[in-house]
Amino acid sequence: MRISKTDRGRSPSAHKWILFGGRSEIARYLFLTLLFFTSCSLEQKREVALTENGVDESAGGVPCYIVETPTATYYLEKEGGGLSSMLDKEGVDWIGFHKAPGSESKGEYRGFPNAIHRQDGSYFHALNAGTDRSTSRVEKVESDFVRIVFESGNEKWQGQWDFFPDRCVFTMTQVSEGFHYWILFEGVPGGTLDKEDFWYSSIDGNPRSIDDRNDIDLPNPEWIAFGDPHTPRMLYLFHHEDDSYPDRFYNMRDEMTVFGFGRKGIDKFLDTPQSFSIGFVESTNYADVQRIATGHHLEANAGTLD
Numbered sequence: 001m002r003i004s005k006t007d008r009g010r011s012p013s014a015h016k017w018i019l020f021g022g023r024s025e026i027a028r029y030l031f032l033t034l035l036f037f038t039s040c041s042l043e044q045k046r047e048v049a050l051t052e053n054g055v056d057e058s059a060g061g062v063p064c065y066i067v068e069t070p071t072a073t074y075y076l077e078k079e080g081g082g083l084s085s086m087l088d089k090e091g092v093d094w095i096g097f098h099k100a101p102g103s104e105s106k107g108e109y110r111g112f113p114n115a116i117h118r119q120d121g122s123y124f125h126a127l128n129a130g131t132d133r134s135t136s137r138v139e140k141v142e143s144d145f146v147r148i149v150f151e152s153g154n155e156k157w158q159g160q161w162d163f164f165p166d167r168c169v170f171t172m173t174q175v176s177e178g179f180h181y182w183i184l185f186e187g188v189p190g191g192t193l194d195k196e197d198f199w200y201s202s203i204d205g206n207p208r209s210i211d212d213r214n215d216i217d218l219p220n221p222e223w224i225a226f227g228d229p230h231t232p233r234m235l236y237l238f239h240h241e242d243d244s245y246p247d248r249f250y251n252m253r254d255e256m257t258v259f260g261f262g263r264k265g266i267d268k269f270l271d272t273p274q275s276f277s278i279g280f281v282e283s284t285n286y287a288d289v290q291r292i293a294t295g296h297h298l299e300a301n302a303g304t305l306d
């Protein structure tokens with residue numbers, strides 16, 4: 001920092017610099033060195049941390065990638081290629097997958113994105129008895145970003161997982177020609193599905209009961225969020241592209257949510273590469289939830305998620 005004579009006369013802070021520099025160049029050097037290393041350590045603080053060889057004990061001891069972020073901990077099951085658990089800041093799991101055959105909506109059906117179902121195979125679901133296997137590779141590890149890519153065993157489908165500090169973005173990067181997929185969230189708001197649970201969506205600002213169904217196409221930008229009055233946050237899902245296909249929701253047996261972008265009954269409608277965010281928002285206020293979803297929408301349009 002250079003200080004002119006004029007400045008010296010005017011500013012008390014300038015006097016401080018003169019004093020500091022004049023008395024001890026060593027002290028100044030040490031101060032700047034400390035500043036440099038402090039800023040470096042802040043930059044290197046990992047906001048997205050990957051454990052490559054993790055195990056999800058709650059899912060029945062399945063192999064997984066564990067991705068820890070300030071807002072969520074994701075367990076990405078390695079053999080099937082879907083989330084088996086998604087923990088909030090308090091360690092509550094909003095998915096609750098378990099591999100036990102016959103557990104159905106209490107365990108083996110749950111997950112995200114559960115995308116390919118009896119099309120060209122069944123893929124991208126935490127491995128249950130009906131899931132075909134995939135392979136995976138870690139493509140990028142940075143302090144605030146992790147990318148993992150899954151390829152279906154038949155090499156016809158590819159899904160890309162991008163983990164950011166505030167969300168996870170799943171992109172279906174390759175679609176088997178002539179086949180369709182959907183993107184599901186089959187989970188439990190606040191750890192269990194209860195009658196008090198509710199959802200918001202891009203339809204309007206009204207909270208809807210967990211017993212309310214939806215069969216219509218969500219308005220642009222397509223998003224939905226699930227909440228529980230006993231927790232201060234919601235889990236949201238956001239479709240980065242709009243379409244006119246139905247987006248189905250229903251409460252399955254009071255045991256789990258069944259929400260699907262591009263789903264009606266068991267029909268699937270999506271057949272091009274598209275992206276979907278899943279994350280927690282630390283609010284149950286409609287405007288806050290909408291703002292987060294819409295913010296992601298704008299970012300996606302700006303290309304910052306590429």
Ligand SMILES: [Ca+2]
Nearest residue numbers: 189190192228
């Ligand atoms: Ca609940």
Ligand SMILES: [Ca+2]
Nearest residue numbers: 217218219243
């Ligand atoms: Ca729509």
Ligand SMILES: [Ca+2]
Nearest residue numbers: 217218243245
């Ligand atoms: Ca739609």
